[in-house]
Amino acid sequence: MPALFLLFVLVVVxxxxxxxxxxxxxxxxxxxxxxxxxxxxxxxxxxxxxKAFLPIMPPILPFPEAIVLFTGACEIAGGIGLVxxxxxxxxxxxxxxxxxxxxPANLYHAFGHVNVPDLPSSWWYHGPRLLFQPVFVWWALWSxxxxxxxxxxxxxxxxxxxxxxxxxxxxx
Numbered sequence: 554m555p556a557l558f559l560l561f562v563l564v565v566v567x568x569x570x571x572x573x574x575x576x577x578x579x580x581x582x583x584x585x586x587x588x589x590x591x592x593x594x595x596x597x598x599x600x601x602x603x604k605a606f607l608p609i610m611p612p613i614l615p616f617p618e619a620i621v622l623f624t625g626a627c628e629i630a631g632g633i634g635l636v637x638x639x640x641x642x643x644x645x646x647x648x649x650x651x652x653x654x655x656x657p658a659n660l661y662h663a664f665g666h667v668n669v670p671d672l673p674s675s676w677w678y679h680g681p682r683l684l685f686q687p688v689f690v691w692w693a694l695w696s697x698x699x700x701x702x703x704x705x706x707x708x709x710x711x712x713x714x715x716x717x718x719x720x721x722x723x724x725x
Contacts, residue, residue: 562590576636585635585696592632592648599625608669609662627651635696645697652689659683 566586569577576582599606603621610617631651634644661667663679672678694700 558594559591562587562594565590581696581698584692585641588648588692588696589632589635592628592635596625596628596630596632599628605669605671608667609658611657611661611665624651624655631693635693641697642699643697645693645695645699648693648697649690649699652686652693656686659686 566577566583569586570583576586599621603618603625606621607617610620614620627647628651631644631648634640635648637644659679659682662669663676663683666674668674691700695702695704
């Protein structure tokens with residue numbers, strides 16, 4: 554089911570890009586929409602099927618169902634915030650932090666040999682998933698226009714703006 558959802562997201566973004574829809578005209582815009590749709594879709598899944606995510610919650614965490622619901626709400630808010638220009642940067646930072654915060658659950662799922670129905674339990678699934686987590690952090694920051702690396706300036710746009718303001722004698 555997740556693979557079909559991801560395929561659907563890619564087809565929607567490809568069609569929008571083909572139609573030259575606003576927000577889909579460059580790689581960053583298309584990647585932003587892919588990330589947004591993925592987070593909104595999986596966030597909704599966290600909310601409507603919270604019990605399905607409980608097995609991968611590390612047992613040390615209190616109130617696991619509330620955490621699953623909260624993370625679902627965070628994913629939806631971050632996904633929406635990513636496509637709204639006024640909240641894009643904050644959403645990019647928040648989604649990067651989110652990806653770091655959920656990593657322990659991914660580790661527990663992989664190394665705790667937790668069986669979750671409808672998800673593979675082999676390292677063909679867990680290995681790429683764990684290795685892809687830093688990419689999700691970068692992707693959120695890049696899509697949120699927090700960083701341009703490796704495609705543009707070496708420094709984040711806000712750092713360049715602050716440095717230019719400091720040189721001009723303006724408050725940063």
